Amino acid sequence: MRSSFAFGTEFEITKFESREATINFSTAYFDIHPMVMVKCPVCGEQVSVDDNALPGEIVEHECGAQLEVFNDHGKLSLRLAEQVGEDWGE
Amino acid sequence: MKIGISYDVIRWEEKDLLQAIRRYGSTPVPIYLKDFHLTTEERLEDSPDLIVQRSVSHKRAQLSTLVFEGMGLSVVNPSTTLLLCQNKLHTTIQLSVNKISTPRTGIAFDETSALKLASKIGYPVVLKPIEGSWGRMTAKALDEDTLRSLLEYQRYTNTYYNNAFYLQEFVKKPDRDIRVFVIGDEAPVGIYRVNERNWRTNTALGARAEPLKVDEELEDLALRVREVVGGHFLGVDIFEDKERGYLVNEVNAVPEYKNTVRVTGFDVSGKLVSKLTEVIKR
Numbered sequence: 001m002r003s004s005f006a007f008g009t010e011f012e013i014t015k016f017e018s019r020e021a022t023i024n025f026s027t028a029y030f031d032i033h034p035m036v037m038v039k040c041p042v043c044g045e046q047v048s049v050d051d052n053a054l055p056g057e058i059v060e061h062e063c064g065a066q067l068e069v070f071n072d073h074g075k076l077s078l079r080l081a082e083q084v085g086e087d088w089g090e
Numbered sequence: 091m092k093i094g095i096s097y098d099v100i101r102w103e104e105k106d107l108l109q110a111i112r113r114y115g116s117t118p119v120p121i122y123l124k125d126f127h128l129t130t131e132e133r134l135e136d137s138p139d140l141i142v143q144r145s146v147s148h149k150r151a152q153l154s155t156l157v158f159e160g161m162g163l164s165v166v167n168p169s170t171t172l173l174l175c176q177n178k179l180h181t182t183i184q185l186s187v188n189k190i191s192t193p194r195t196g197i198a199f200d201e202t203s204a205l206k207l208a209s210k211i212g213y214p215v216v217l218k219p220i221e222g223s224w225g226r227m228t229a230k231a232l233d234e235d236t237l238r239s240l241l242e243y244q245r246y247t248n249t250y251y252n253n254a255f256y257l258q259e260f261v262k263k264p265d266r267d268i269r270v271f272v273i274g275d276e277a278p279v280g281i282y283r284v285n286e287r288n289w290r291t292n293t294a295l296g297a298r299a300e301p302l303k304v305d306e307e308l309e310d311l312a313l314r315v316r317e318v319v320g321g322h323f324l325g326v327d328i329f330e331d332k333e334r335g336y337l338v339n340e341v342n343a344v345p346e347y348k349n350t351v352r353v354t355g356f357d358v359s360g361k362l363v364s365k366l367t368e369v370i371k372r
Contacts, residue, residue: 055122057100068099071125082099086249087148089223089294090325090342 038078040065047078091116091370093363094138096154096165098123099146102348103359107142110359114367123150133161139370141165142323142362144344148176148221151344166366167321167343174319175343178220179256181319188318190311191337193329194259201241204255208237214260217244220251223342224294230260260289261329261337267291268336270304270312271345271358272324274365277312279356280304281349299349311336319343322369323362 037046043063053059057069058081068081093111095118097104111118119138123145141158143165145151155169167175174180182195194211198204208215214232217240222228227244231237245252270280285297293299304312312326315338325345329337347358 054100054120055125056098071122085147086219086226087221088146089148089226090345 036076038076040067041079042067049076049078051076091367092119092136092138093117093366093370094119094121094141094158094163095144096121096123096141096151096158097144097146098150101146101346103346104144106348106351106359107144107362110357110363113360114363116363116367121154123147123154126154128157130160134163137161137163139164140366142366143167143172146344148172148223148344152176164369166323166369171319171321171324172343175321175324175341176221178218178222178340179254181341184318185315185338185341188314190314190318191334193261193337193339196257198255198257199253201238201245201255204241204257205234205237207255207257208234211257211259213237216258216260217241218256218258219244219249220254220256221249225290225292228290230289261331261339263291263329263331265291266297266300266330267339268302268308268328268330269345269350270302270308270326270328271347271350272312272316272321272326273358273361274322274368275313275316276361276365277304277309277326278361279350279354279358280308281353293346293349299353301354308336311338315341322365 034051035048036051038049040047040061040063042065047059047061049059053069055070059067059078061067066081067078070077070079093116095104095107108118141163143151143155152172155165155172158165159169174184179197182192185192196207196211198207214230217229217231219227229240231240241255265286266282266284268280269283270277280302282300282302283291283293283297284300285291288295291297315326316324319341321343325342327339329339331337351358
């Protein structure tokens with residue numbers, strides 16, 4: 001049975017040139033990539049994100065929000081980063 | 091060879107590890123735990139040869155490691171090591187049983203008993219959460235009055251172990267402690283964590299990392315710790331005591347090493363990947 005667990009998650013992302021691209025993160029992480037613009041969920045402004053960003057990467061936006069990259073139904077998106085938890089650490 | 095990185099937050103360490111895996115000729119397989127969903131019947135078709143557990147959340151680390159192991163996958167570090175290291179009482183007991191010196195430590199399950207325990211240990215005492223990291227909620231009580239307040243504060247938190255009081259002697263260490271990294275069967279690198287303004291020497295709380303030469307005694311101690319807790323990648327925290335010598339304070343099973351690489355120049359990720367490759371080939 002094929003796992004539904006997303007190894008090498010594929011995202012559809014919109015680049016500056018407004019063309020669609022699909023990135024396989026497990027193989028494409030180290031290639032050179034352009035930046036993509038993603039909407040900040042807090043202030044609504046556009047945030048520039050490396051299009052090779054992995055889900056879970058933290059992005060600091062100038063509005064003060066700390067955001068994390070996630071896979072929103074195949075699209076690279078940003079959401080408020082998870083707060084440091086009681087069980088976080090080494 | 092495919093090496094999985096199980097993670098929830100991408101820090102400097104995870105990025106460096108992904109690059110090192112590629113550099114050593116293997117394929118990195120990022121496993122983002124927040125996207126994780128799997129029934130017990132499912133198996134991974136395209137599974138890695140080994141998974142490095144890097145979750146910053148102890149719960150996610152522990153539970154996902156159990157799932158991976160249930161699929162027959164090897165995880166570094168294994169669930170037994172995570173369980174032992176994430177619970178400070180468990181760590182202390184196992185180190186003591188195996189004759190590894192630790193700071194004088196005790197446990198009490200009631201505030202009155204905790205005050206009696208502190209009298210036995212002697213003030214100042216340090217109150218620590220049984221599970222926690224980065225020095226969070228670690229507090230020093232100079233006297234009974236202060237400790238009584240700290241105990242009360244802990245009891246009214248919503249932490250899982252809020253009614254278990256882990257008390258430790260305050261070790262009068264120089265303004266630093268020692269972090270030695272165990273990588274496979276070696277302890278090749280370490281740092282001093284120096285803080286002149288805060289007795290808590292966690293780098294997360296502003297301590298300064300300085301290079302340390304891991305001598306034979308420290309290496310031997312760190313490898314003895316590994317024999318007790320298992321695993322392939324550990325951060326062993328050690329105090330220096332004038333009379334008793336080295337005391338093992340804590341063991342970290344998902345250690346951070348950005349500052350260690352910065353001040354020593356030692357390629358921790360590369361060394362780890364090299365050791366993991368040996369493990370996979372065995």
